[in-house]
Amino acid sequence: MTVFEVFRQEKKGQAFQHAGSVVAPDAAFADAWAREQYGRRGESEALWLVPRESIHQVTEWADEFDLKYRRVDGYSIKERLRIARERAGRASAGDR
């Protein structure tokens, strides 16, 4: 049996999102079963069925030097935003 990961597109043009999986002996059974589980209520525009072994997975992340400044949480944006808004508020009030 093969695990097929199922990606579902809800509306035309939208991105496919992972919906779950089906375990099937081949692609034809995966097709038949995925239709039932992810499409019989008209909830999907299209499905992608991908054998799990075809997925290239990435799990290792090297950050040996702890470069916090490369992450957004390194910045206290809230305070800067408050100051910028105040400044903008004063400027627009003055313009009027």
Next chain:
Amino acid sequence: MRGNVRAERLLAIADDELILGWRDSEWTGIAPTLEEDVAFSSIAQNEIGHARALYELAAAELGTDVDALAFDRQPDEYRCAPLVELHLLDWAHTIARRYLYEEADRVRLAALMACDDAELAGLAAKIDREETYHRLHAELWAARLRDEPRFRAAVEELWPYALGVVEPDQRAELARRVGLRVESTQTVQRGQHTPELAELWNEMTEVRRSAPGATW
């Protein structure tokens, strides 16, 4: 009710779909895999939906309603073929029946879609569109199990029953489709019932009979 040829014809098909839908729903929760469980249960629900639509036409013809036709008749008044009544307890037989029934239903629907009864032909076309998926499912299983002795044996065992689902003039076409022969066996005709139907009926109508005339 007797003598109304159109109603009798509608009831035969509706009863087939209701009883098979009931039998197939007995696999809900215990089918071989989770995925098949969902698919099989969904197909069972579809068949009961087809029964409902056919009962509606019959009810208009007979001046009654759908529930009365589905539940208030006595077991010997049902017009279903014995194939759908059988209480099958293993998957090989169950999937063999699904396959044979779908092939029989395909032949029957093709004839109905071409008949002069516009209302029935229209409904047959609607049902046929939903059957496309049922056929896909049945064909997948049949192709996969073709060389399995248990499946072959089950198909051959049920073949005389499958012949009884269609009209005599449709049997050669059914035999051609499934690769078996009409002459090889004695057809189990519609009109007779197996003891299994009475058991099924008892369970199926139990709630309805417990409160006659209740509005649900």
